[in-house]
Structures are given as structure tokens and as C-alpha cells.
Amino acid sequence: MDEHEYLAGYDPRSYPAVAVTVDVVALTIIGGVLHVLLVERGEPPFLGRWALPGGFIRPGEDLDQAAARELAEETGMTDRVHIEQLASYGAPDRDPRMRIVSVSYLAFAPDLPDPQAGSDATDAAWYGVDRLPKLAFDHERILGHALERARAKLEYTPLATAFVGPRFTISELRRVYETVWGVPLHAGNFHRKILSVPGFVESTGETTESGGARGGPRAKLYRAGDARLLHPALLRPEREEEIR
Template identity: 65%
Template structure:
């Protein structure tokens, strides 16, 4: 008897049922001012033809590495090309209700990824079936993926409040207005430009000036804005709290 069998049977004699572990990724980006999520169309059963979050089996790698690998595969981006380095990836939550996959017990470790506007997945690649969809238009998803997406959106909305996460959605040099557009897209509400400006500059380590100025103003007018890059803070103190909503509380 191998040490492994001994291990399993000593804990749970005779009852051991096989389990599969997967990662599913809620990849978010902002395109044309709207929050988008990366979805794939399922080929095989069950839920053939349904949309689903990209994901797959965990191989001999860390969970974080599995999430990054899946993201790279589905977007057609290659690690080391620079684009993926700017993607923020974090673990979201693990979903493992019996029956969430009709075939067998599947434990799915969900990840959340935030990226600056990424290109459309290349049609020729193995990422052919993936596409960006505005989050409001995600519709019904396979398995419990709609719940996972909802949890991911909640997490994203609240992490904007107390972390500099918004900088992960913009290019490496950005304007305060770019940052404000991220908050507006994720929170779904406009922010007061003057107050936002004051707040962002007053939080230590949120952004730092590059000293440069954009080559042109906004598409519909306005002065050439100053450029910033992400600062070194990992938490925002004091936080940038979103206005209280009634249904947040109870």
C-alpha cells in the first residue's frame, strides 16, 4: 500500500470519492468606458453552447499559476510578452457544492483578474472561443458561473475603495480622468470630477506624477491633462469610499 492510499484511507476509510480541482477566472477589463468580462462558449456537454467563465484543470503548478495559465491560453496572450505582466490576478473564492457539475465532484477555485484593455482573443489560436462581453450583458452562464461572476464584481467594486486596484485597469501612464472613468465604469455611477481629483492626489502613494503632459486633450475638448503612474501604496489610507447605498447595509 502506498503512503498515499494509507493517507486517504486512514482518514476516510472506504469512502474516498474522486474529486477534480479546476480554476475558473473572472477576467475584467474596461473597453469604451464599460466593464467587460471574458467568457467562452462551451463545446461539450454539459451546458454545450452556453457561455461560461474560462477555466480548466489544475496541473502540477500552484493555483495562482494555473489561473494565469488559463488566462493566457484563453486570451491568446503569451507570458513574457509584457502584456500579462501588468495583469493583476488574485484568488476570489472556492466553489464546491456537490452537484455543481453533474459529472462528478468538482471543486473550483475562482480567480479574479484585472487588466488594461486587452486585444480581442485571436481567432486562429486555441483561444478562438473567447470574447469580451459587457458585464450587464453576460446573461445566463453555465454551472454556477453567474454566481461566481457576481461575487467577482462585488469584490472588484469594494477593492476599488481601499486599494489602488483601479491603476491595474489603465495603461502604465494615465490621467486622473482615466482613473475616474475606471471608478465610474466599475461602480456604475459618475463621480464629482473636482472632488475625485483632490482625493486621488491627497492619498499618499496612490499615484505619482510623471512630470509629463498628455499630447492632446479630451476627444471633445478640454486642456491637456497631466500624466501619472501608479504609486507604491498597496492600500489607500484614507480609503476612497463609495457613496452609501441603502441596499448595501442590510
């Protein structure tokens, strides 16, 4: 039997039905606190429960397109957002409707706007990651994996620059690390480490328009460099202790 004959007689109904969805963990920093975007479900299952934004992929749509669409529906943003695939979740009982495999995505951006609920949600809001409601499906597990991915990636990639604007100070970058890692960092040591990593940041040759709150000197402005991996890595304080 050649391929044409095989496909002509192929019946997908002979196999159990499986659907594919995407779920997006969108993170931003608001008021010095790491926040995640959640939507309130407007239909069963888990009616009224908060969940990560997501939905079924559409015909002719690939996974990356579906994730970008879901994020755009809730935030209106399609650019200045770093988005990457996180993991897949396919436990047989993760969704009461049918066998559904979810491919999760992780998204970061500075100054994301107030969210707008999509067609299948009654509300959308930013929640501080340390003050979350009970989430639908297995979204607490997905969010936990996403937070650990974000914290780890700050160690060995320039991901922190996705949380700041095109031009930033070293202090602003340090606050990103402190917020995501949840620990204070020594300002002087952090400054030296950042500038010792080739390609992490580069000077714009500009400074802030004014000094700090105490009237200090104006701070130098930097932009993201061309590095894709940080060497040496910027380890979390607890990881530095483990290595020692």
C-alpha cells in the first residue's frame, strides 16, 4: 500500500479524541512586585475560578501563534514581549471535558497594560505571585514551573533586560533580580558583576536627567548587549552558598 492509498483509508475517529490548548504565564513587575496575569473563567468547567489565560489552538494556527494571540487578547500587546515555550502537560485527568494536552508558554515584558478579559472570561487582572487565588485545572503547577524557569534563566541569560525599558540603569536591573529572586542584593557587588559579564549590557553614553532621591550624581544608562548566555553566570545567593 502506497502513502496515497493509506491516507485515503485513514480514519482519525479510530483513535481516542485528544485536544491541544496553550496556556500563557505572563509576568511583569508592578510596584516592585512580580505579578502574573490571570483571567476569571466565564464558563464551565471551573466557572468563576481564576486561571492562566489560554485556549484551544485554531485550525491552521501553530502553537507559537496561538500563544501570541491569547496574550494579545488579554493585554493588547504583540511587541516588546519576550515569549518562549515552557513545557507540556498531558495528565489524563487534568481537564474534566476530555483528554487535553496543554503546551504552556512563558512571557515577560515591562509595563504591561491593564488586562482586558477575552471572550471566554468575565474578568482579567494582575496578581502578585505571593497572593494568588486558588487556580483552575493544574495551573498552580504550571505557574510554579514557570516561576522556577524565570528565576533560573536570570542566572545564565540576559532575560532580566526583558523586564526593563530599552534604556535602563544598573539599579533598575538589580531591582528586577531582587523582585524575581525575592532576595536583596548588594548594590556594589551586583554592579561589578553585571559589568564583568561580556555582552550583557552596553553603555548608551547617556545618563539619567537627574540624580537619585538624595540628590546624588546622575546614573549611567545602559541597553541590552548581544550576549545570549551569561558567562560567568549570575547565581542566586543560595546557589552561591551551595557551590561554596
